[in-house]
Amino acid sequence: MEKDWPVLSVVDLFCGCGGMTIGLLEAAADAKRRLRIPLAVDDDPTAADTFLRNFPSAGIECAKVESLIDGELGAPLTAMESRLPRKVGPVSILVAGPPCQGHSDLNNKTRRNDPRNALYARVARAAVVLKPAVVIVENVPQVANDHGQVVDLTACALEAAGYRVHLTTLDLRKVGVPQRRKRHVLLAVSGSTPSPREILDGLGGGCADHVRTVEWAIGDLEDVEPVTAFDRASTPSPENRERIDKLFDENIHDLDNDDRPPCHRDKKHTYRSMYGRLWWDQPAQTITTGFGSMGQGRYVHPTRRRTITPHEAARLQTIPDYVQLGLEAKRGAWAQMIGNAVPAFLTRALGRALIPHLTPLNDDDVAWAAKGVGRSSGHVTATPPARGTGW
Ligand SMILES: C[S@@+](CC[C@H](N)C(=O)[O-])C[C@H]1O[C@@H](n2cnc3c(N)ncnc32)[C@H](O)[C@@H]1O
Known part of the structure; x- marks a missing residue:
C-alpha cells in the first residue's frame, strides 16, 4: 500500500x-x-x-x-x-x-x-x-x-x-x-x-x-482541439504569420536572412535557430520562456502553421500531463514557469x-x-498519480 x-x-x-x-x-x-x-x-x-x-x-x-x-x-x-x-x-x-x-x-x-x-x-x-x-x-x-x-x-x-x-x-x-x-x-x-x-x-x-524526439513528446497533441489557452498557440504578428507561411510553403526549417527582421540579419552563428521550424525526428532546441514567439528561437511546430503551445512546451520539458499548471494562468505566467523549469x-x-x-x-x-513551514502543513506526503506508458 x-x-x-x-x-x-x-x-x-x-x-x-x-x-x-x-x-x-x-x-x-x-x-x-x-x-x-x-x-x-x-x-x-x-x-x-x-x-x-x-x-x-x-x-x-x-x-x-x-x-x-x-x-x-x-x-x-x-x-x-x-x-x-x-x-x-x-x-x-x-x-x-x-x-x-x-x-x-x-x-x-x-x-x-x-x-x-x-x-x-x-x-x-x-x-x-x-x-x-x-x-x-x-x-x-x-x-x-x-x-x-x-x-x-x-x-x-x-x-x-x-x-x-x-x-x-x-x-x-x-x-x-x-x-x-x-x-x-x-x-x-x-x-x-x-x-x-x-x-x-x-x-x-x-x-x-536513440535520442528522444519532438514527435515522441508532442506527436499526439498535433491536432488537439484547444479547450483552454493551454492548448492554444499565441497569435503571431502579421509579419511573423508571413514568415511561418514561408517556412511551410517552401518546406524549409530556417529562414533566409532577408526574411528576418533587420536586427536578426547577419548574426547567423548565434541566432540561426531564431524564426526556425522544429523537426519531428530531432530533439527540440532548449525550451526557454520565449517558446511562444518565433523571434525567440526555433519554436514553430514541425507540421502546423503555429508556434508550440504551453502544453507542448511543458511536454518538451518532461513535465507530465498530471501536473496542474493552472488553467486560469496567463500566457506570460505559463511561459515563465514552463520555460524556467x-x-x-x-x-x-x-x-x-x-x-x-x-x-x-x-x-x-x-x-x-x-x-512544516509556511502556509501549509508539511506532514501529508505526496505520491504521483498514475502515469502513462513511456514517461
Ligand atoms: C530557474 S527557476 C527554478 C525552476 C524550478 N527549480 C523548477 O524546476 O521548476 C528560478 C526560480 O527562482 C525564483 N527566484 C528568483 N529569485 C529568487 C529569490 N531571491 N528567492 C526566491 N526565489 C527566487 C524565480 O521566481 C524562479 O521561479
Missing part, C-alpha cells in the same frame, strides 16, 4: 512550478517511497501557488530565499537560520535551481556580474543550516564562468561541511529529455551514498539506441540513482515534523 511506503523529505529552493521536485516524486514512486516537502521557496506568487496546487501538503514559502537563509558562509547561524531546522526537520534531498539569467549567454547586459549569481552560493549556506543528506544544484553551463566563482565557492563550502562534491555539464538527451540542452549540475552527498562522480557519470534514463527527467534520473541509498525518515521524525 502506498500509504505504508517509507518517507523521504525534500526541500526545494527557487522551486518555480516544481520541475525538480516532480522528477524526484517520480523516482521516489519507482522506489516505493513517499515524499514529504517541509519547505519549498520561491518569491514569485504564481509559481508558489502552482507548486502548492501540485503538492498541497508542502510547506511553501513565497519569499526570497535570502530572507530565510540570511547568514553568510562561514558565519555563525543567524536567529532565523537557527529556527529553521526545528521547523523543517530532517532533510533527505535539498534541490535548488537558482535563477540563471545572470549567467546565460542570452543575457548580454549583466552576464557573469549579476548579483543574482550570488544566490547560487546561498544553497551551500542552506546545506550548512539544514544538513540534508544530498544536495543537487542545477544551472546553465555558463555558471562555471561566473566572475565571483560561485560554483567553486559553493563546492568548497560544501566540502568543508563534510560533503563529497562533483560537478559536471550534462547533455540532457542522456536522461531522455527531448531537447538539445546542456545543464550544469552540482551533486553533493554525505554518509555512505555512492560517489557523486559515479552517480553523475552513470546517469541514464534515455533510450539506449528544470526538466523533470533530470531529477528523475538523479533520484533513481540516489533514493535507494537514502535512509527514510523514522516514524517520530514524520510525526514530529507535522507542522
Whole structure:
C-alpha cells in the first residue's frame, strides 16, 4: 500500500512550478517511497501557488530565499537560520535551481556580474543550516564562468561541511529529455551514498539506441482541439504569420536572412535557430520562456502553421500531463514557469540513482515534523498519480 511506503523529505529552493521536485516524486514512486516537502521557496506568487496546487501538503514559502537563509558562509547561524531546522526537520534531498539569467549567454547586459549569481552560493549556506543528506544544484553551463566563482565557492563550502562534491555539464538527451540542452549540475552527498562522480557519470534514463524526439513528446497533441489557452498557440504578428507561411510553403526549417527582421540579419552563428521550424525526428532546441514567439528561437511546430503551445512546451520539458499548471494562468505566467523549469527527467534520473541509498525518515521524525513551514502543513506526503506508458 502506498500509504505504508517509507518517507523521504525534500526541500526545494527557487522551486518555480516544481520541475525538480516532480522528477524526484517520480523516482521516489519507482522506489516505493513517499515524499514529504517541509519547505519549498520561491518569491514569485504564481509559481508558489502552482507548486502548492501540485503538492498541497508542502510547506511553501513565497519569499526570497535570502530572507530565510540570511547568514553568510562561514558565519555563525543567524536567529532565523537557527529556527529553521526545528521547523523543517530532517532533510533527505535539498534541490535548488537558482535563477540563471545572470549567467546565460542570452543575457548580454549583466552576464557573469549579476548579483543574482550570488544566490547560487546561498544553497551551500542552506546545506550548512539544514544538513540534508544530498544536495543537487542545477544551472546553465555558463555558471562555471561566473566572475565571483560561485560554483567553486559553493563546492568548497560544501566540502568543508563534510560533503563529497562533483560537478559536471550534462547533455540532457542522456536522461531522455527531448531537447538539445546542456545543464550544469552540482551533486553533493554525505554518509555512505555512492560517489557523486559515479552517480553523475552513470546517469541514464534515455533510450539506449536513440535520442528522444519532438514527435515522441508532442506527436499526439498535433491536432488537439484547444479547450483552454493551454492548448492554444499565441497569435503571431502579421509579419511573423508571413514568415511561418514561408517556412511551410517552401518546406524549409530556417529562414533566409532577408526574411528576418533587420536586427536578426547577419548574426547567423548565434541566432540561426531564431524564426526556425522544429523537426519531428530531432530533439527540440532548449525550451526557454520565449517558446511562444518565433523571434525567440526555433519554436514553430514541425507540421502546423503555429508556434508550440504551453502544453507542448511543458511536454518538451518532461513535465507530465498530471501536473496542474493552472488553467486560469496567463500566457506570460505559463511561459515563465514552463520555460524556467528544470526538466523533470533530470531529477528523475538523479533520484533513481540516489533514493535507494537514502535512509527514510523514522516514524517520530514524520510525526514530529507535522507542522512544516509556511502556509501549509508539511506532514501529508505526496505520491504521483498514475502515469502513462513511456514517461
Ligand atoms: C530557474 S527557476 C527554478 C525552476 C524550478 N527549480 C523548477 O524546476 O521548476 C528560478 C526560480 O527562482 C525564483 N527566484 C528568483 N529569485 C529568487 C529569490 N531571491 N528567492 C526566491 N526565489 C527566487 C524565480 O521566481 C524562479 O521561479
